[in-house]
Amino acid sequence: MTDVVLGVDGGGTRTRVAIADRSGRVLGLGESGPGNWHDVGVEAVAVHLGRALEAAWSASGVPPRPAVAAYLGMASVGDRRDRDAIEDAAARAALAPAGAVGVGQDLRVALAGGLSLRPGVALIAGTGSSVYGRTADGREWQAGGFGSFLDDGGSAFDL
Numbered sequence: 001m002t003d004v005v006l007g008v009d010g011g012g013t014r015t016r017v018a019i020a021d022r023s024g025r026v027l028g029l030g031e032s033g034p035g036n037w038h039d040v041g042v043e044a045v046a047v048h049l050g051r052a053l054e055a056a057w058s059a060s061g062v063p064p065r066p067a068v069a070a071y072l073g074m075a076s077v078g079d080r081r082d083r084d085a086i087e088d089a090a091a092r093a094a095l096a097p098a099g100a101v102g103v104g105q106d107l108r109v110a111l112a113g114g115l116s117l118r119p120g121v122a123l124i125a126g127t128g129s130s131v132y133g134r135t136a137d138g139r140e141w142q143a144g145g146f147g148s149f150l151d152d153g154g155s156a157f158d159l
Contacts, residue, residue, distance in 0.1 A: 006056075006070035006095055008049065009109060010035020010086075011124075015045070017052040019060055019067070028060025036075040042085045045074075046092035053093060070096035073109025107132035107142060 004027065007018040015035035019028045032051035034040045040048075049072075057064040072095075074086050083103045090101045107130055111122035121133040133141045 003068045004065065006053070006067045007109075008035075008052070008070065008072040008074070008095070009106060010045065010048075010072060010074035011106060012036045012039060012075050015048040015052045017049070017056045019053075019056045027062060028056040028058070030055025030057070030059060037082070037085050037089065038076045042089050043092075045086070046089040049089055049093035049095060053095065066094075067096040067100075069100040069102075071102040071104070071109075073104055073106040075106050077103060077105045105132075 002021045004019050004021060007020065009016045012034055015032050017030045018026050020026050030052040032048040032055065033044070035045055035048060037045045070090060072086055072090060074082075077083060077086060086103045087098075087101055090096070090103070091098060095101060107122055107124060110124060111120060111132055111134060114120075114122055119134050119136045121131060123129075123131045131143045
């Protein structure tokens with residue numbers, strides 16, 4: 001049985017889970033409801049994570065098994081309190097062992113995935129709006145991504 005890892009993209013509208021083997025080959029994709037815990041609460045995020053994971057396993061055509069690690073790129077993750085809430089949701093959904101779960105903001109995941117870890121800029125114009133850039137020497141810059149009460153001009157929420 002091959003070890004699997006999970007990648008999660010949680011936004012204001014939906015949560016997507018990808019199951020991959022250690023070589024990076026995607027085995028299955030699943031989707032469920034919103035992943036922004038500030039909007040729907042940690043309990044709902046846990047439910048959506050679980051449902052998206054179930055859908056990903058179903059699409060994979062292979063028997064479900066525990067993942068060795070998971071990384072969650074989630075909307076509105078900005079500080080330790082946010083990361084703790086998402087780690088709690090991941091534990092409730094039994095995504096991976098507690099010490100093998102990473103959590104960060106969806107901006108960084110969008111940039112890493114879209115540019116295969118190369119430097120550049122990512123723009124999110126979805127339920128919320130934000131932009132994030134990283135240079136080759138590791139400098140970072142971000143605008144937006146702080147929720148509809150502070151910004152999100154040009155987002156679906158704003159429109």
